Amino acid sequence: MPFLFRPSFSREDRDGMAAVLESGMVATGQKSHEFERAIAATIGMEAAVATNSGTSAMSLALDVLGIGTGDEVITPSLTCIGVVNAIARSGAIPVFADIDPLTLCLDPASVRDAASTKTRAIVPVHYGGHPYDTAGMRAVAREIGATIVGDLAHALGATVGGEPVGRFADLSLLSFHATKIITTGEGGMLAGPAEIIERARLDTRHGVSDDLPGSEAEFAGSRWISPGLKIGMSDIQAALGLTQFAGLEARLAARRRVAESYTAAFAEHPHLVTPAEQPGSLSSWHFYTLRVSADAFGPDAAAFIAGVHQRGGAAARQFYPAHLMPLFSGDATRAAVPLTVTERESFLSMSLPVYPGIPEADVRAVIDAVLQTAESLTR
Template sequence: MTASARPDARRNASPHLYGRETAAIAGVLEGGQYGHSDVTEEFERRIADFLGVPEAVAVASGTAALHTALLASGIGPGREVIVPSMTFCATVQAILAVGATPRFVDIDPATLCVSDQLLMDAVTDKTAAVLPVLFGGRPIDLRVIREELDERGVVVIEDAAHAFGSRHGTRRVGADGALTCFSFGPVKNLTCGQGGMVIPRTPAEADTIRRIRLLGVVQSQGERANTTSYRVDGFGLRYQLSAINAAVGLVQLDGFQATEDARRHLWRTYRDALAPLDGVTLVDVDVEHAVPHLCQVRVPNRDEVFANLRGRDIGVGVHYPPNHLQPAFAAWHRCLPATEQAGEEILSLPFHQHLTETDIDRVVTSLEQALKSVGGS
């Protein structure tokens, strides 16, 4: 990549590659096994080792991970899934894909994450699962309420799309017993180009997830090669992760410590640079435990500030418009004041590993100027 092509503050997010991904892809292409293969299975083993869990099941995307986890949990029509409105629409679409009903809940305005109490207060007799979102990479410790939810037959499914590598105490997210879903999309902390992972709670659950991701077929690809037939035990989808994507993920995993260090350093650099600005509140990600996926601030007159910064060639974004206000989800609208206020104020600053401290200074200076311009001072 030439210096002129380096992603900078004009980009809100950008993949970070370690330079070996192209060779890894070429190796798969030369080997001739492009779909699910031993490369995919090696990626699963490596992720399981990294997280300190017995098994990890790779799927085609983070959305596929959520959909598969819900299916594996037996969640379907007539049941509710409690979910914060402040998330990407994929979380809600996965709930609808199994025929369940989303029950939107509010968030802690300081973290943009749902709290234990908000989850528990929303549980009804129809609740089949709670689906907390680890927003921006911030870990949520749900161990206290999970015992009570287990007793009530309510499954905890973590949407950890933003949170690969983050920790609960000394343990990585995914290693504390919840059914956890990761995304390895283009701009996630670890990218496969596109991909996802489900962390099952039991061997039986792992087997169910594997069957679902392979169209309900019981036998593995290797087993099917040695028989004249195969058996389909139930509903399934073609959700396998290709060897091409897994090869990229393996390289990314090798470099993940550098990713973790870099993203924490960038977030802290923003924190220090933003501290003197009046009217700007940095959204807390718990950087000591999180591998940050976003750097977000809350500002007055957000839409005007957004337009002003875009005019200054600063790649700001909004993650995310609240889902309970979306036309597609209007049937499940509830009054969620903290979410609605955040939806009017949050602004995602450029955040990727190509940024330099000079880039960050430019972003913060531009933000200060935009606030003054919009405020008329």
């Protein structure tokens, strides 16, 4: 069966990491800072701090915004559970809002309906690399007085109106987990205004500052100014991030080519729904989310996914809605709005493999398996 995701590594990746090993400077250092500057510039933000995961970057965002007990944070239910966990661990309540049926991204109108006087932040995901409605989200955030922490875990390289998507958020988080557009094995980043990022940086390294402005001048040495964590990125990982980043444009183009092959094969099918970029938006095609018609196949694509596997293709449900998990269905959240679109579309969706370097024969096998399954299962 074809792989669903597969990272790819070049000679430059290996050489870059080997050079760091030889230098002996393997902890957080200059390579990490170089990687931070490259990513911040690419997503349209002033500064960034590298972390050991996207989930850590989310926790860091909540810490630096002072969000915790008594606060609420609005998030899609169709997201990585790490984001929801980070909100819950901060003491704040994750409140789920519904998604747009076209992009599967958080719907600004539903965010407005889900908001309360306790809402401090919104965490919209560019789902699968397709930008959410950035203008609509900005307007709602302003109206309810919330900070936007854009989740760019899937969206490195995505744009709206020619601008990188980070530009439309107050803070942005990224992930460099093995399945992402570029990878450092595990890893993440928080990006935003330099002043906020420098404060966040302290909490990635024990809350220690060597040069905090305003601290006692006579005190020589490190200053422990907060009970920080140790959640930075090593320079070995950052070296990998930098060489992977050098190939970003080629990686994005390769994903787009595979996505176009699927769309060419499925777009005319009466019972398959292909993902489309919205006017003015460019996707990074982290996922290729194919949806099936409920009229033809029923409300749950599970049998369809199994059929694709049986016929030698690869497909998988991506996220399970967080609000349907026991952990986040009770008092851990405030059920603010109906999540009708989330519940319907998540069960009709599947991800197809779209990673750079996927063999042409695998793309063909996936297409054939999907079309044969559709033919055999149509009611």
